[in-house]
Amino acid sequence: MPLDKYGVLKGTKVNYYRDEPDNFGNFYHGNVEVVANNINYRCAIDVDSQKTRVQWRIINFKAKEFNLISVMADGWHHLASNEVSGAIDYIRWKPMWVTLRIPILFLFPEWRLRIPPWLYSPKLKQFESSEIRSNVPFKIIVLDQSSFWKAGNNIDAIQQLESVLNQGDKVFIFGQFFNSGYGVHDIHQNQGDPINGGHSGDNAIWQDGATIVQKPDGNYVGFFNKFETQSFKTDNQGHPI
Known part of the structure; x- marks a missing residue:
């Protein structure tokens, strides 16, 4: 079921701190x-990272890949859980894709792909797409993301988050609005949780959380985080496959 208060907060970072550690030295949030x-x-x-390791990616992307959100006014904006609202989906959002673009070559009377068979390994390929550039059709192989994510404990992850936050003050925080007060939580992947694992009721596509910072050059860098138990592949309901 989609998060009912999913959206993005655009504003200026004025402070950052970690949760106070517990008796075992653990903490669970970086607070912006x-x-x-x-x-x-x-x-x-x-x-x-009490029960499972956390995973993260840091991705740099161009301003043109973020136009839909960057032109919004400062403040909180509710986003529909779909591709055209500006919502983020770790699996389906193109700035997160790692791709191979292979031109389709004309052979005999029909178009055929001359792609090495190893590219079709289910361990390598996430899914396929296509596009046309300069009248040339391309097959796009979207690679499986799992090898591009790093994994570690809360200390490892928080240090990487802080390295992103240090790159600018204009921030875009994707997640779910607080039930009480002003704030955002669920700032992590919100799909792919194991069925009957305690959080699968929140599974849905196009509702993932993220921390994105505008850099001085006008481009962006994002910190994307998930839990190790969450799948890298989901169906159209956000459930693991």
């Missing part, structure tokens, strides 16, 4: 304080 339209928001980014 954001101001937008004179309202203070707290954004709690979950890196809890």
Whole structure:
């Protein structure tokens, strides 16, 4: 079921702190304080590694890949869980794809692919797409993402998050709005949780959380985080496959 308060907060980072550690030295969130339209928001980014390791990717992308969100005014914006709203999906959002683009060659009376068979290994390929560039058709192999994610404990993840936050003050925080007060949580992947694992009721596509920072050059860098138990492949309901 989609998160009912999913969206993005655009604003200015004014403070950052980690949760206070517990008796075992563990902490579970990096907290970003954001101001937008004179309202203070707290954004709690979950890196809890008590029961399972956390995984993350840091991705740099161009301004043109983020136009839909970047032109929004400061403040909180509800986003529908679909491809055209500006929502993020770790599996389906193109800036997160790692791809091979292979031109389709004309052979005899029909178009055929001359692609090495190993590219079709189910361990390598996430799915396929296609596009036309300069009148040349291309087959796009979207590679399986699992090998591009790093994994570690809360300390490892929080240090990487902080390296992203240090690159700018204009931030875009994707997640679910607090039930009470001003803030954002569920700032992590929100699909692929094991069925009957305690969180599968929140599984859905196009509703993943993220922390994205605008850099001084106008481009962007994002911190994307998930839990090791969450699948890299999901069906159209967000359930693991």
